[in-house]
Amino acid sequence: xxxxxxxxxxxxxxxxxxxxxxxxxFVIVDPETMEFETLExxxxxxxxxxxxxxxxMVSNMGVQVVLxxxxxxNAYQMLSAAGVQVITGVSGTVRxxxxxxxxxxxxxxxxxxxxxxxxxxxxxxxxxxxxxxxMMPPAGPYPQAQSPEQEIEMLKGQTEMLRxxxxxxxRRIEELEGKK
Amino acid sequence: xxxxxxLDFLKNEAQVVKEQLEDIEVRIKKLEAEE
Numbered sequence: 001x002x003x004x005x006x007x008x009x010x011x012x013x014x015x016x017x018x019x020x021x022x023x024x025x026f027v028i029v030d031p032e033t034m035e036f037e038t039l040e041x042x043x044x045x046x047x048x049x050x051x052x053x054x055x056x057m058v059s060n061m062g063v064q065v066v067l068x069x070x071x072x073x074n075a076y077q078m079l080s081a082a083g084v085q086v087i088t089g090v091s092g093t094v095r096x097x098x099x100x101x102x103x104x105x106x107x108x109x110x111x112x113x114x115x116x117x118x119x120x121x122x123x124x125x126x127x128x129x130x131x132x133x134x135m136m137p138p139a140g141p142y143p144q145a146q147s148p149e150q151e152i153e154m155l156k157g158q159t160e161m162l163r164x165x166x167x168x169x170x171r172r173i174e175e176l177e178g179k180k
Numbered sequence: 181x182x183x184x185x186x187l188d189f190l191k192n193e194a195q196v197v198k199e200q201l202e203d204i205e206v207r208i209k210k211l212e213a214e215e
Binding site: 151156163 | 190198207
């Protein structure tokens with residue numbers, strides 16, 4: 001059995017990347033032996049269609065389960081159609097995620113958790129020519145809020161998600177600065 | 181991507197996320213005030 005975990009670095013001790021389509025790496029783990037292989041996600045900078053491309057790539061690798069932070073509708077649909085179970089809301093390290101999965105603490109997701117294009121940002125900055133960036137959540141709440149109370153709840157959920165992303169980015173910055 | 185490019189990229193992303201958090205905070209306060 002193969003389980004793909006989205007991660008910010010190619011290691012079992014890396015933090016789970018909260019994005020699926022534009023995650024930086026996948027760590028593909030055999031839950032029985034904890035042997036793993038890593039895959040750099042070529043769609044990390046993709047302007048559009050990252051979710052579908054990544055979902056195709058993952059399903060082509062014979063993965064049965066995906067553990068990630070969030071998954072958009074296109075990727076979710078593609079993975080479901082390919083018979084890949086999607087588990088979202090996963091955080092901590094890849095190793096933690098695998099332990100949670102093996103202990104039955106993680107539940108399969110019944111629907112996408114973010115809107116399309118989640119993880120796309122406004123760009124890489126002047127002159128880098130690297131296309132859109134990452135991390136921008138949908139412009140509005142998703143799905144559409146029916147009442148102010150629901151919108152507040154959704155926004156609070158989005159806040160939590162963004163805080164996790166920010167922490168992951170800051171940890172990676174510290175890691176990179178530490179290597180200088 | 182070089183380490184420097186990744187750092188620039190991540191710093192930019194961190195700034196974007198911080199701004200989004202601020203926007204959401206403002207929206208939540210506004211909605212709560214309307215209730």
